[in-house]
Amino acid sequence: MPARTSLDKRFWSKVRKGDGCWEWTGGHDEHGYGIIHKSLPERGKWLAHRIAWELTNGPIPDGLWVLHNCPDGDNPSCVNPAHLWLGTSSDNARDRE
Numbered sequence: 001m002p003a004r005t006s007l008d009k010r011f012w013s014k015v016r017k018g019d020g021c022w023e024w025t026g027g028h029d030e031h032g033y034g035i036i037h038k039s040l041p042e043r044g045k046w047l048a049h050r051i052a053w054e055l056t057n058g059p060i061p062d063g064l065w066v067l068h069n070c071p072d073g074d075n076p077s078c079v080n081p082a083h084l085w086l087g088t089s090s091d092n093a094r095d096r097e
Contacts, residue, residue, distance in 0.1 A: 007036075007051070007055075008055055010036070011036060011048070011051055011052070011055060012055075014026035014034075014036070014048075015052075015079055017080075020070070020071060020072065020080070021070050021072075021075050021077075021078035021080055021083060022052075022078060022079050022080035022083075023077050023078065023079075024048045024049075024077045024078075024079050026048065028076075028077060029045075029047075031076060032076040032077055033047050033048065033049065033076040033077065034047065034048030034049065034076075034077050034079060035047060035048060036048055036051060047066075048077075048079050049066050049068065049076075049078065049079050049084055050066045051079075052079035052080070052081055052084060053066045053081065053084050053086075056081040057081065060086065061086070063088065063089075064086045064087065064088065065086070065087055065088065065089060065091070065092045066084050066085075066086060067084065067085050067086070067087045067091060067092055067095050068083055068084060068095075069083055069084070069085050070083045071083075074095070
């Protein structure tokens with residue numbers, strides 16, 4: 001049986017890095033956010049920008065969101081850790097205005 005690819009390798013293999021935004025090339029949800037499917041034991045979907053944050057910076061503290069701060073405006077498919085920041089639900093609502 002082939003060895004499972006680590007999340008890290010599987011994730012970054014679906015990223016097209018550029019000078020600005022790093023585009024998620026895998027699947028997307030209805031809002032344009034990148035998604036990656038979880039393996040066992042935690043089946044389901046993860047938002048790609050949240051995984052980018054965790055792979056780069058560690059766990060997301062409870063109650064915080066991973067928000068986009070892309071130079072050309074919010075880009076939901078961007079997973080460039082330099083374009084991501086942690087904020088509250090209120091920060092997210094303000095960021096959408």
